[in-house]
Amino acid sequence: MTTTTEKSVNPQAGKAGTPLLEVRDLHVEFRTRDGVAKAVNGVNYSVSAGETLAVLGESGSGKSVTAQAIMGILDSPPGFVTQGQINFQGRDLLKLSEKERRRIRGAKMAMIFQDALSSLNPVLTVGYQLGEMFRVHQGMSRKDAKAKAIELMDRVRIPAARERVNDYPHQFSGGMRQRIMIAMALALEPDLIIADEPTTALDVTVQAQVMDLLAELQREYHMGLILITHDLGVVADVADKIAVMYAGRIVETAPVHELYKQPAHPYTRGLLDSIPRLDQKGQELYAIKGLPPNLLRIPSGCAFNPRCPMAQDVCRTDIPVLHPVTDSRGSACHFWKETLDG
């Protein structure tokens, strides 16, 4: 088995200036009683202001853990960042003190979670929870903070904000609750928003509304957005580029339309083939065979090799680096050329 030095594809090809956020060779592990789970194993990605990066991948591939490491809210112990850099606005967050990180959290970067009902405090009013952002970060008075909370609720189009500011989370519908989460993330006009499956817990009918609102606000405030999702349909609509994760690594990264047209990794191809498509109605849906790897024992070589239809001997021994496919895309597959052509 050879060790890997991942040379990353220039993430910002074609865009001027340094990116807002650049994650470099990030490693995260969970030291549990059963052993060390290597959840993130050298992730590289970047987002610029006004740009949307969609992160795709099966359950357990490390999408949320990467996001938690960026936010600095990793469950630690057992989770530890063991290697890498998280450069945000020119500073490596991993080198900052906890106090400095806390000032950034919520103010410069904010996170939207999947389940708004459990993510909001059940015993505090939404007005209090929104206003808290201003009171803590800006030292605003209780009264002013409440006015700000109402303003925010209007901003995310919650009807009758003035009357509802003193309501509790359980008194809102799922869609309205997620709007409150969005409002809370937006409160201090951060430069980066990480949305971890923001619409998964919602009814299909309100999913689109919430997603549209998020995309609209992102454009308006010119924020960077990391969108973690399983929904390939949503990705096509709102994302600029995609990073596909597998077993804690980025296996493919590409501008969204190029990736849809021509995947350069067999795993991405499998993911794309497994979405139902209108023009192929009636055909059997494809599913990637096998299960995601156990993170306590990741297969040697390419982690995807046991499930890959193209696997050769080299795939079982050598970890593939992220090969530059073009200026703006990369694939961590020994046979990326063949995949691209096939």
Next chain:
Amino acid sequence: MGRYVIRRLLQMIPVFIGTTLLIFIMVYALGDPVSALFGDRAPDPATAAQIRHDLHLDEPLWKQYLLYMAGIFTGNFGTAFNGQPVTELMRTAFPITVRLTIVAILIEAVFGVLLGVVSGLRRRGWVDTAVLVLTLVVVSVPTFVTGYLLQLLLGVRWGVAPATVSAEAPFNELIVPGLVLAAVSLAYVTRLTRTTVAENARADYVRTAVAKGLPRHRVVGRHLLRNSLIPVVTFLGTDIGALMGGALVTERIFNIHGVGYQLYQGILRQNSPTVVGFVTILVIIFLIANLLVDLLYAVLDPRIRYA
């Protein structure tokens, strides 16, 4: 809410009748109070019959119960073994036990919550381990052992606290007895707090609070504790009733003439008016405390609505 309270108050009536009837029957089963009155001497049959008649002891049980209940509602709880009206005993005993209970509840709340929060946040730390062992010891040692031990050490050997309590039973003399009375519940509050704090610490809303960039004291104080303490407050509320009735052993050890002491005397001398009267009041306190706890619960947790 108003309708809920009324419904709960109405529900108390059958509970009240049931418990008082039960205790009435049990006291009745203790044996003949009149022969107990005379101690070892055999009573003169004529006098005994006269006393029995005066106390309605020659009536059937159900009639005795009805007569007793009728008495209660006119404020007549009967006469104690020493000839005093039972209400007179209550007037001196209850304030003392209430003070003792206040001391005990305060000790439980302050130390139980404090220890529980520290060990819940630092699970498997040395504080947590020490607290776990300590609570286990406290729970498994009977109250009279902790009681006599503390009395001996603090009161007699080192003389830092009075060994027995004077008749007025002021607050400062009740600290050690309060600690003894609180001990088992204190261990329970500690464990309960530890569990709910540890559970809530992993909750999504706590993660949100951290992601908002709130300082740790705010994450813990405003978000984590506010949720974790709901079951603890509920327990403390119900414990008020239990402590007041359960002070029997503690009051004996420290010679406190409170409710437990009077109850003990009542049972010893088979004086049914004392026993039934005190238990009746305790039942009422218990029922009201429970109602208040339920109402408090709705205040603390906005998701609960009574209709």
